[in-house]
Amino acid sequence: MSTTTGRRVSEARERLLRTASALFYAEGIRAVGVDRVVEEAGVTRATFYRHFPGKDDLVVAYLGVVHDAVRDAAGEEAGAARLRRTVGAMTETLCSPGFRGCSFINAAAEFADPDSPVHRAVAAHRGWLSALFATDLAAAGHPDPDGAAAHLMMLRDGAMVAGYLADPEVARATLLRGLDAILDEAG
Amino acid sequence: MSTTTGRRVSEARERLLRTASALFYAEGIRAVGVDRVVEEAGVTRATFYRHFPGKDDLVVAYLGVVHDAVRDAAGEEAGAARLRRTVGAMTETLCSPGFRGCSFINAAAEFADPDSPVHRAVAAHRGWLSALFATDLAAAGHPDPDGAAAHLMMLRDGAMVAGYLADPEVARATLLRGLDAILDEAG
DNA sequence: CCATAGGTAGAACGTTCGGTCTCTTTCTGC
DNA sequence: GCAGAAAGAGACCGAACGTTCTACCTATGG
Incomplete structure (x- = not known):
């Protein structure tokens, strides 16, 4: 050791x-x-x-740091509580000074090649987040966890963009309201 | 002449x-x-x-081309019909092969400085589109055209990202459903 | 017929890019 | 006290970056 x-x-x-x-x-x-x-x-x-080994590896490591932060903010036990916590953390980030959008969306804009290690890291994070959403939605008793997760993911993406290029407070409120609506569809 | x-x-x-x-x-x-x-x-x-004069000017001209295409797809007479036409055109683009997201969102990811001519062009387009949404919503008799326009803009942004990094068909359907819901709030 | 504008061709500018190299210093564990 | 890893310092590489330049060709409009 x-x-x-x-x-x-x-x-x-x-x-x-x-x-x-x-x-x-x-x-x-x-x-x-x-x-x-x-x-x-x-x-x-x-x-x-x-x-x-090279700059690309540094970029992938950078995305890893962001991914870890999101994962840590989410926590362990699946369910509506984790979903609220995860999305809540996002809306915090959204409204904090210096916010410049989602690291992964921005990275994908710069690295178009799907085979690029950077683009792969983006896809991996988004797959992980979608799966987390679906798991929590299922645990909360949602009738269509996968569809609702895709919907929530879209709301999140829109909020990330709006937090950078429009009014962050509006983005925050709209995302939170959207989450409530989706959670209402569950038990 | x-x-x-x-x-x-x-x-x-x-x-x-x-x-x-x-x-x-x-x-x-x-x-x-x-x-x-x-x-x-x-x-x-x-x-x-x-x-x-330089590369930046070429970039601004490129964004101008995209802007003109959106403007032409929208058309003239304000109202629910124009809104459906504009958003409908977006969902078409969304699902077409080679779609790589919104040109303006992607450009803003690369040009962070708000004073940069490129970033300014992005802001101008987004301001124009928001105003168009608000005008059409108002013409359709929506009680809160500005709030609804911001909401619709977020749905659009999410759909643009999802069309690139997730399932385009889901993005298309979700955006269209969101537009219907907003239009239902009007007369 | 000639002036002019817009085009082609291609060398060259200085800067920055990502990446490699050698040499020396510093610190740690044995 | 000595081996060896980690880091500092800095020169160096070829390629690509955005940009400027001179020179020549070829259409048009007056």
Whole structure:
């Protein structure tokens, strides 16, 4: 077990990932070069390439960070409560300053090739989220969990876009109202 | 009036714009360089820079082409009919092969700076579309045209994303059903 | 018939891109 | 105290980026 004691899982790697996440989200992925990330992380190029095979891997790691945050916000036990918690967390993010839309939707806009690792990561997250919605809806006794999950996913996507390019408060209220309506269809 | 007779408003310019539109939409704006556009349009760099001050202007022109197409699909006389026609045209696009989402949402993902000409063009189109929705809703006798327009805009945005990253048929049906529900609130 | 505008052709600009390299320093575990 | 991994410093690569340039050709309109 007891692996390298000192700086645990590489302090430089964490700084790299944190810096890249902020930059990619705020300015766009293709708009930010490796130079920028490396410089603002206070790390040398050599160090970057020791931790990541290439820029694409950094992008995938960035999306992994966002995915983990959503997963952690959701929690464990399936049901209407988790659904409200998950969607509630989204509406919080939606209205916070610096919100620039959904990381995954934005990434898919930049990486069109379905075979690209980045595009695959987007598809994986969206598949996971849809499945979570469907599971919770089923646990809440919804007669058509899959259809309702697809519907809810669309509402969420619209809210994410509107939170960036329109009024976040309206987006928040509309998404919450939509969730209530879907939950009303269940028991 | 009678300006240059021959090739009307510059054949080369039109080829440039057509090629750029296809490329930008299919692969992303930052992913496509001037070299690619110029080469695939069968035109030299000098010709490109005689017609466009720079790449940004080409991007804005591309968004203008898309905007014009939406405007033409909408038509003139305000009301429920125009609303159905406009949204109906969107659901057609949504389900057609090669659909890669909304040009404006995708452009905003790549151009984060609100002062950028590209971001401004996105905001302008979205403002125009929201206003069109509100006008039609008001003409149809909706009690809260602005609120309903914001709601419809969110449904549209969600459908655009879902048409690209999820099931287009579901997106189409859900958007159409949402429009009906909103129209039911009116007379 | 000549001026002019729009086109082609293609070299070149400086910058940035993603990525690789060598050399030295620092820290940890044995 | 010494081996070895992790990181710093920074030069370097070829390619692509957006952009500018000169030179020549070819239509038109006056």
